[in-house]
Amino acid sequence: MAPMSTFPDGFLWGTATAAHQIEGGNTNNDWWSWEHKDRTPCVEPSGDACDSWHRRPEDVALCAEMGLSTYRFSLEWSRIEPEDDEWSTAAVDHYRRQCEACLAAGIQPVVTFHHFTTPRWLAERGGWLEPATADRFGDFCGRVAAALGDVMSRACTINEPSAVAATGYILGLFPPGASDEREFHRVNEVFVDAHRRAVDAIRASAPGVPVGIALAMTDYHVVEGGDASLARMRADLEDVFLAATAGDDFLGVQTYSRMRMGPHGVMPPEDGVEVLALGYEYWPEALEGTLRRAWEATAGKLPLLVTENGIGTDDDEQRIRYVRTALQGVLACLADGIDVLGYTYWSLMDNFEWALGYAPRFGLVEVDRSAPFERRRKPSADWYARVVKANALVD
Numbered sequence: 001m002a003p004m005s006t007f008p009d010g011f012l013w014g015t016a017t018a019a020h021q022i023e024g025g026n027t028n029n030d031w032w033s034w035e036h037k038d039r040t041p042c043v044e045p046s047g048d049a050c051d052s053w054h055r056r057p058e059d060v061a062l063c064a065e066m067g068l069s070t071y072r073f074s075l076e077w078s079r080i081e082p083e084d085d086e087w088s089t090a091a092v093d094h095y096r097r098q099c100e101a102c103l104a105a106g107i108q109p110v111v112t113f114h115h116f117t118t119p120r121w122l123a124e125r126g127g128w129l130e131p132a133t134a135d136r137f138g139d140f141c142g143r144v145a146a147a148l149g150d151v152m153s154r155a156c157t158i159n160e161p162s163a164v165a166a167t168g169y170i171l172g173l174f175p176p177g178a179s180d181e182r183e184f185h186r187v188n189e190v191f192v193d194a195h196r197r198a199v200d201a202i203r204a205s206a207p208g209v210p211v212g213i214a215l216a217m218t219d220y221h222v223v224e225g226g227d228a229s230l231a232r233m234r235a236d237l238e239d240v241f242l243a244a245t246a247g248d249d250f251l252g253v254q255t256y257s258r259m260r261m262g263p264h265g266v267m268p269p270e271d272g273v274e275v276l277a278l279g280y281e282y283w284p285e286a287l288e289g290t291l292r293r294a295w296e297a298t299a300g301k302l303p304l305l306v307t308e309n310g311i312g313t314d315d316d317e318q319r320i321r322y323v324r325t326a327l328q329g330v331l332a333c334l335a336d337g338i339d340v341l342g343y344t345y346w347s348l349m350d351n352f353e354w355a356l357g358y359a360p361r362f363g364l365v366e367v368d369r370s371a372p373f374e375r376r377r378k379p380s381a382d383w384y385a386r387v388v389k390a391n392a393l394v395d
Helices: 030-035 056-065 089-104 132-148 161-169 181-205 227-245 286-297 316-335 379-390
Strands: 012-016 070-074 108-114 154-159 211-216 219-222 250-255 258-262 304-309 340-346 365-368 374-377
Touching: 012 108, 012 304, 056 070, 056 089, 056 374, 070 154, 070 340, 089 108, 089 132, 108 132, 108 181, 132 181, 154 181, 154 250, 154 304, 161 181, 161 211, 161 227, 181 211, 181 227, 211 227, 211 304, 219 227, 219 286, 227 258, 227 286, 250 286, 286 304, 286 316, 304 316, 316 340, 316 379
Parallel strands: 012 070, 012 340, 070 108, 108 154, 154 211, 211 250, 219 258, 250 304, 304 340
Antiparallel strands: 365 374
16 A cells, blocks of 8 residues: 555644744843853853744744744743742733734644743742742643633643753753752642643633643664663653543654764764764654654554654755654654654744854744845745645655
8 A cells, every 4th residue: 555645634834933933132031041051062042042932923824835834832931920929911912913813814823831931930930940939830831821811722731840840850961950860759749730720720711722741752763772762761751741631632752863862871873874964863754753753653543743853054965864663653653553743843934042142053944033034935945835735745
C-alpha cells in the first residue's frame, strides 16, 4: 500500500511563538533579570525582541497569509500581574484582542499560560522551588481564563516544564542558574502540582476549552549498555509529566532531535550524521518517534497535538527538507491509528532564543530588527503555505 500523503480533514496547521521571545520590553520577569546579570550565560539581552507587543496585527496577518488554522502564543504573566495581586486590565485586554484578531482571520488561538518566564516578585519568593507557586499559578490561570474563555480555542498550561527545571536547576543556563539535583526534583514536583491546579482552574473559568500541557520530548536511541541511563533520563524529564496528564483533553508534543544514551549517559552525535550549528543532530525522524512514545505512554487515551517542531538553521532549503521528513512521520503515525490533531511549526519568526540570543534562526519569517522589525517571509513559509492549502505533502 502506498504511504499516505494527505492529512485528515480538520487537521490543524499552525505555528508558534512565546511572549518573551517576540514581544520586547518584558522587563518585569526573571528572564530579563537573568539576561542582565554579571557573568550571565546569555550572549545578549532580549531588548525589543521583535516588537510584537506593538505589531500584533502584523503577526496575525502572517499566519493568515499562510492559511494557518492555529496560532499558539503565550501570555506574559509579569505584564498581567506585575506585582502580587495587582492586575493589569490593559494587559489582559491586549491578549483578548490578539485572540479576537485570530478568530476574525479564521485562526484558532492556542494560548499558553506559562512559557519559561516568571514575574520577578514571584521569583524573589523562591519561584518554582516554592510549593506555594503552584497555588499562585492556579489563581493566575483561573482569573485570566475567565477573561479569555470565550475567545480562546485551546489552552496549554505550561510549556516544557522539564526544560525550565533541568536547564535552570542543573545546567545553570536558565534562571536561577543553579546546579542542584534535589532542587531539580523539587521543581518538577511543583510544576506537576501547578499543572493540575491550572487544568482545574481553566476548566472552571472557561468550560469547554480543551486543556493540556506542552512537553519537551526527545527521541532517545539506546546504545549497548545504555538502558539504565535511558530509564533515569526519561523518568526525570518525561515520565513524571506524562503521568500528570491523566484526565487532560490533549497532550502537546514538542521535539527537535534525537539523543543517544550509552552506559555513562548522553553520547555525542554519531559519526556521519549531520550536526546543526546548535550542536545536536539533524534528525527530523524524532517527531515520529516521540509521537509514538507519547501515544504508548498515555495508553492512547489522549489526542496528541504537535505544539512545537522545527529547526534552527540559516539554510532555508534544509528547513523545508526537515519539515517534510517530520511530516512524513506524522502521516505514518496517522496511518497506524495514532490520533494526531495537528502540527505546529516552531517558530513563526526568527526571535530571541533565550541564552543563545538572536543567532539561531527557527523562523518561517525573517525579522530585520534594524529596519525596524520588518517581517519578510522565507521560501519555507511559502512552501508550508502550499502544504497547508493542499492539506498534503507537496514538492
